[in-house]
Amino acid sequence: MSTLSFKKSEDFIAEASSYLAGGVSSNFRLGMLPGPLAFTKAEGAILHDVDGNRLIDYYGGMGPMILGHNPAAVREKVVASMNDGILLGGQSQLEVDAAKLLCQIAPVAERVRFSGSGSEAVQGVLRLARAATGQTKVIKFEGHYHGWFDNVLWSNAPSLEAAGSREAPNVTPLSKGQEEEASSGLVILPWNDLDLLQTRLAQGDIAAVIMEPAMCNSGAIAPRDGYLEGAKEACEKYGTLLIFDETITGFRLAPGGAQQYFGVTPHLATFAKAMANGFQVAAITGPKNLMELFVTGGVLHGGTYNSQILSMAATIATLESVSAPGFHNDLNNKSTKLQEGIEKALADAGVQASIAGFPGFIHVGLGLIEKPREYRDLIAIDKERYRALCHAMLKRGVRTLERGAWFVSSAHTDDVLDETIAAAREAAKEIA
Ligand SMILES: Cc1ncc(COP(=O)(O)O)c(C=O)c1O
Structure with a gap:
């Protein structure tokens, strides 16, 4: 399977760095592999970047985009x-x-x-x-x-x-x-x-x-x-x-x-x-x-x-x-489907992980055996491997945060969730 390239984003950030410190406006946008991305448009659950890639978005603007982009x-x-x-x-x-x-x-x-x-x-x-x-x-x-x-x-x-x-x-x-x-x-x-x-x-x-x-x-x-x-x-x-x-x-x-x-x-x-x-x-x-x-x-x-x-x-x-009737029920169904799909994708590839979530939010902790109860239980997370998983997902058209969080919106349709889970199955094999 061919994977996506982010060369134009790389060039974009290199040029942007002449004016913006590090090419970004928040340190939290710096860390991602292969580097910070630049986008042209966002609609529903989808981001379009300067390379022409279509990316399913679980970054959600770091949380605000509960209705998806540009509703x-x-x-x-x-x-x-x-x-x-x-x-x-x-x-x-x-x-x-x-x-x-x-x-x-x-x-x-x-x-x-x-x-x-x-x-x-x-x-x-x-x-x-x-x-x-x-x-x-x-x-x-x-x-x-x-x-x-x-x-x-x-x-x-x-x-x-x-x-x-x-x-x-x-x-x-x-x-x-x-x-x-x-x-x-x-x-x-x-x-x-x-x-x-x-x-x-x-x-x-x-x-x-x-x-x-x-x-x-x-x-x-x-x-x-x-x-x-x-x-x-x-x-x-x-x-x-x-x-x-x-x-x-x-x-x-x-x-x-x-x-x-x-x-x-x-x-x-x-x-x-x-x-x-x-x-x-x-x-x-x-x-x-x-x-x-x-x-x-x-x-x-x-x-x-x-x-x-x-x-x-x-x-x-x-x-x-x-606050419309059924909104959170639907959001919860979406997050549960995603959570179960990712859990199975990782387990089938033999990747140890603890996955948890709430309506509209899931977290994937690679390497965890016990269910975490507080911060110190999370220190054992294999962060480098998770970065590799994010990168492997991104190359397959799915953008996630590198700290393990996935923001789910009402715009994540069943098809988009299925596509995500299929990408996760491939990405999990890559890092296994
Ligand atoms: C729980 C919590 N409090 C406060 C903040 C800070 O919010 P802002 O980034 O809008 O300043 C954040 C941001 O992620 C947060 O998650």
């Missing part, structure tokens, strides 16, 4: 909204309608503030939690990602050696140049261990516990039975706020995110990615009494581009689509 419902609403202006520097009916929809969909949301990105929303929600509790420290978990800012970019992907003791992990930076003092407000713990969380909360001084309620930046790990409920109860006992960062899980696991899927409502939550199918928007949400601190409690939340017209139109169109 008519979003495009039409956004184009119509452009007639009314772009950035008004004031309020609009679209903004109120978008907030109202979010309040109807997300259990925690009585009030909303829109932000520009998941990273910004996390900064706002942590500031709110510190102000509300009068405490300064935040518990963050190993392997969870809450954006690229200095005060949260810690212990995202440490080696076992760097991570240190499991009971009291080291706080390890992900990037050079991070301000060391920025970690002083963080306490790192392993996720999914209620005893350790309760013990640390009991010592006091914790403003917030922030977590991905289903771990999706590392693996696809569900909370243990009772973990989310126990975490909330312990937070309430010790005067701490539980924050779900639903940047990935929001609108994907269920219309109302992981809080709806698992039936546990946190004290505050952030949403982003799948909220506007690729338009830049995020939200801080919570009950009236906490969110009012942005109004009367002296807590500042800003952002020039917040609730920009196009992003609000896209939010409305996307939230209407994901």
Whole structure:
């Protein structure tokens, strides 16, 4: 079977590098084999690149494209909204309608503030939690990602050696140049261990516990039975706020995110990615009494581009689509079919892997024998071999993220899923 070439992308990136650092606008777009790609068009589940290749996309813009690329419902609403202006520097009916929809969909949301990105929303929600509790420290978990800012970019992907003791992990930076003092407000713990969380909360001084309620930046790990409920109860006992960062899980696991899927409502939550199918928007949400601190409690939340017209139109169109009856049932069927197909393709080729998933999201961990429960269980993943698998898939017309995550959208039809599984069977043989 002949495989695809990416020579024009290579040339494109070489030329782009004269103007863009590394030819890209995010470090997370750099790592892929054979190199970063350049695209000309995207429609449904398909990307077209400068080499003329047709690629089935599970990158999903790194999560936002829950309806696939360029869906008519979003495009039409956004184009119509452009007639009314772009950035008004004031309020609009679209903004109120978008907030109202979010309040109807997300259990925690009585009030909303829109932000520009998941990273910004996390900064706002942590500031709110510190102000509300009068405490300064935040518990963050190993392997969870809450954006690229200095005060949260810690212990995202440490080696076992760097991570240190499991009971009291080291706080390890992900990037050079991070301000060391920025970690002083963080306490790192392993996720999914209620005893350790309760013990640390009991010592006091914790403003917030922030977590991905289903771990999706590392693996696809569900909370243990009772973990989310126990975490909330312990937070309430010790005067701490539980924050779900639903940047990935929001609108994907269920219309109302992981809080709806698992039936546990946190004290505050952030949403982003799948909220506007690729338009830049995020939200801080919570009950009236906490969110009012942005109004009367002296807590500042800003952002020039917040609730920009196009992003609000896209939010409305996307939230209407994901809350339509049957949407998540269908998304779940697609992800399950993909998960089972990849699992069988790897097993038939004799490639050891642990595959897990949620509606709209799966994770493939090569080399894992046990089902992972927390970040440290994922360190054994054979990352180099997974990179080789991604490359082998790409050569056969399927684009995936190199960290093991696959984002499934409503545009992944049965035919596209079958094509993907056939490609996976070939790719698995190549790396076996
Ligand atoms: C859970 C979580 N929080 C926050 C962020 C940061 O969002 P953004 O990239 O929009 O700044 C991400 C991005 O992947 C994320 O997955």
